[in-house]
Amino acid sequence: MEVFIEPIGRLINEFAKLPGVGKKTAQRYAYRVINMTEGEARAFADAILDAKRKVRFCKICGNFSEEDICAVCASREGKQICVVKEPKDAIALERLHAFKGVYHVLHGVIDPMNGVTPNDIRVRELLERVQRGGVEEVIMATNPDVEGEATAMYIAKLLKPLGVKVTRLSRGIPIGGELEYTDDVTLERALVERKEL
């Protein structure tokens, strides 16, 4: 005899597909759903379907958008373009309310080991944006890992001949971090990229 009846077992399996969710956590989520009202469960299911159906990608920057052109691209100057790997990276930066330029979401990084070439991500679209003119600076904000660095270098090389300034987010010891517990690669980077006081 199965421990879970079918509809509960199935819901647990669905929750277990979410990132970082194991069987135990999936169970807790499923119990919560069963204790919801019919209306609450309906709102939850609708939110899932709506997010999937209504969320598209901005035709200019590739970020999440309900319209053809996202609110950021529609309302801001394009002098500075911040290049990120994924929409969630743009959202993380946007949360700071510190950057007033626009974004360009690559939807991936160059990763030959996994068969991702420059043609598989939105590099060409970025070059076209810069070629159309009016761009003064491109900020490479891909992750500071091997693929992110390689992608930033590759794109910088393509952009420089176009006469645009290309910068990279600084890397180093996280604010509040401790030297002792900082990994060697980060520490070395912090030393190499030290700033004059």
Next chain:
Amino acid sequence: MEVFIEPIGRLINEFAKLPGVGKKTAQRYAYRVINMTEGEARAFADAILDAKRKVRFCKICGNFSEEDICAVCASREGKQICVVKEPKDAIALERLHAFKGVYHVLHGVIDPMNGVTPNDIRVRELLERVQRGGVEEVIMATNPDVEGEATAMYIAKLLKPLGVKVTRLSRGIPIGGELEYTDDVTLERALVERKEL
């Protein structure tokens, strides 16, 4: 300008209603949904609605069931009844494959501070089951907290005049636990309920 577009923000809010899910985790779940195929999102939404619609409670024991009578009640002898607070407790016990009797889910415990009286939980139904005869033992398996203990004591008092054996799950130091790190109440209980070797 909102950081999240409406359908994403709404989905994040829905995920954040799940137990132990904060904003950050809800975001990660929402991103996962957006990256699902249309079919996957549909399957997820359907599982939520189905769990809510198809899961009912067994008319005998009160556990989750798709039918009027659950598979456990339909197939097992009722000589031993294990009394639990919630369906998930019955599922936890069932997972052991060690208990061959049936369950009785109270759907709560007596908690006067929060206005839960014996009439608000399935006490009467339990008495009726025992009165119908054939029951030899009732195992009280409510949680070992104040309300769970009080509920177990209350029900035991009602059951004893009916000539049925009433037992309680043993309490003590968890297997693999260490004396040093066991809380005082548990340690005292382990001492009081010590067993002869």
